[in-house]
Amino acid sequence: MPKDGKPDEPRNARGASGRGSSASSGRDGSAASGRGGSRPAGKGGAGKGPAAKGGRTRPTANVVSPQRPWGLIAAAIAVVVFAGAVLTYAVLQVRESEANEAGDPGDIAGVQTYEYAAGQEHVTSVVDYAESPPVGGPHEPAPGWADCTGTVYDVDIRHENAVHSLEHGAVWITYDPEVLSEDDVSTLADLVDGENGRMMSPYVGLDAPISIQSWNHQLKVDSVDDERLEQFADLLTLNGDYYPEVGASCQNPDFIASPRLAAEDAAPTAEGGAAETEAAAG
Structure with missing residues (x-):
């Protein structure tokens, strides 16, 4: 028995207490460390990591070549041909009219x-x-x-x-x-x-x-x-x-x-x- 009158703690009790305290402290620290570190890691992983960039893919666009408006082209050609025919007829009519103005060779x-x-x-x-x-x-x-x-x-x-x-x-x-x-x-x-x-x-x-x-x-x-x-x-x-x-x-x-x-x-x-x-x- 020690001199102060307090009974000595058993050795294994002190060791257990120290280990327990140490273990508890370790768990608390690990837990705290896990909680504190998991959030930044989660944010970084979800928002900025390579996986996030490659996670969404843009759908392939279908390229469609423009079609020539053949109907409009044909209509335009027909209009030009018709206009030419009308102009030719008008010129001939003018020439005939000019000739008829004389009426008689005299x-x-x-x-x-x-x-x-x-x-x-x-x-x-x-x-x-x-x-x-x-x-x-x-x-x-x-x-x-x-x-x-x-x-x-x-x-x-x-x-x-x-x-x-x-x-x-x-x-x-x-x-x-x-x-x-x-x-x-x-x-x-x-x-x-x-x-x-x-x-x-x-x-x-x-x-x-x-x-x-x-x-x-x-x-x-x-x-x-x-x-x-x-x-x-x-x-x-x-x-x-x-x-x-x-x-x-x-x-x-x-x-x-x-x-x-x-x-x-x-x-x-x-x-x-x-x-x-x-x-x-x-």
Whole structure:
């Protein structure tokens, strides 16, 4: 027994007490430590960890290519085509209206009118025409007309063949090749090229820069820019009121292939004038 009178604690009791206290302290510390440390760990793990970033995936978007509006495109094309047709019709109507404004060849200033009757004589000889270029009278027999389907000749064609074309309703534009420039000739050709019922050729010895004629009508001008040229051509090309053989053909491919030339003729052997109306078939 110790000197203070208190009995000594058993050794194993002290050890147990120390261990118990230590264990209790350890549990409390572990628990506290666990509680205190689990919250930050939980927050960090739930909000910022790699698992959180990879946990949600964005759904794959379906890429759809835009479709061409073929219906609208087709409709637009149809509108353009229709507008072009309307414009073309309007232009033709204006041209016809401008031609009809003259009404009569005599309404075009400067037009000379003649009186060659239908049924002129057919001849194979050279004709001494009263007018130059001629506007009617005896002429080459069938099929001897010059092609007049919008034909531009670069040679002085035989006049007897040209007059036969006038009888079929053609308008014939002639020019002095010594006076007109290449550009002037090209401008004249625009009135003829591709226009059925028209033809054009140089005319050696012409007494004016340009002369345009149909059956019984003629106009001479100084410039290719004279608007009366187009008025004359529009009014009298294949105009059934002003030529004898309505409906006769202007087509003659053989003449295009091998045109007869005025230079082939020697001295004239037949006379033709406004009073000459000898009948002939065709």
